[in-house]
Amino acid sequence: MQKLSAMATKPVYTARTADKYVLYQESVQNTEFEVQMVERFFKKFRGQSPVLLREDFSGTFLFACDWVRRNKKYQALCVDIDPEPIQWGRKHNLSQLSQAEQSRITIKEADVLKVHKPLADIVVAFNFSYWLFKEREQLKTYFQSVYQSLGPKGMFVMDSFGGSAAHSEQEEPRKCEGFEYIWEHEKFHPLTSEMRCKIHFNFKDGTKIRNAFVYDWRLWTPLEVRELLGEVGFQKVEFYWEGTDQETGEGNGIFRPAKRGEAAECWIAYIIGLK
Ligand SMILES: C[S@@+](CC[C@H](N)C(=O)[O-])C[C@H]1O[C@@H](n2cnc3c(N)ncnc32)[C@H](O)[C@@H]1O
Incomplete structure (x- = not known):
């Protein structure tokens, strides 16, 4: 019986029926984990509880939904x-x-x-969304704007990735429940650090969704x-580096404060700006 009900709930995706936002949320996001981490950062650095969080580049705002679920304040x-x-x-x-x-929750287009x-x-x-600002002055204007948007004890959190693999042009497949997720670095320009990344999805029946999401960063x-x-x-700016x-040999999902990092092929870190 248990086996049957488990089979019944397993998602079956094909290119024709799959919804790219469902696949994105399943394969890319881990918002419950990130909500807890951001809460922990705020309590650690500010010694109090937060109330209002702004999710920039919020997309389908899954993070914000988990944020308001976490605490009724x-x-x-x-x-x-x-x-x-x-x-x-x-x-x-x-x-x-x-x-x-x-x-x-307030949603602003x-x-x-x-x-x-x-x-x-x-x-x-x-998810590296601020990388769409390619010029130094543009990114500085965004950071200025975030600074102005924060209260006196405000905190800004973003993520970052890198390592030798980030500078190469390659496809990186990963198995997910019912489909395969592919992260592609289609182009990387060493002199400008511009990169074009894509997300593709492959399904068990052989169908594919290519270029579901494309990023020019x-x-x-x-x-x-x-x-x-x-x-x-x-x-103050703090870095949190994944163990x-x-x-x-992969990341273990445990992030600790770090000053210098390690020369990994592929790494992820969080960057925290404190007002
Ligand atoms: C990579 S998605 C991020 C989705 C989600 N926040 C996450 O962590 O996975 C980037 C989002 O940024 C939005 N975006 C791009 N430029 C923007 C801008 N100038 N202001 C607000 N949103 C922007 C896009 O519409 C897109 O939904």
């Missing part, structure tokens, strides 16, 4: 420029929340550079980010 403001993921998020993520939880109020305790920008180093955060007024699973 938590509120979220989500900002994304594209109506498509916002509509999808309203239908599939917001609708899963209770009325009380929904009342603590806007450019992150244009939103400064209300002042937030925390701003997050995840500049690969910013944590040092460049730290320098820019300092220039716009952040008093390595000794058996697999």
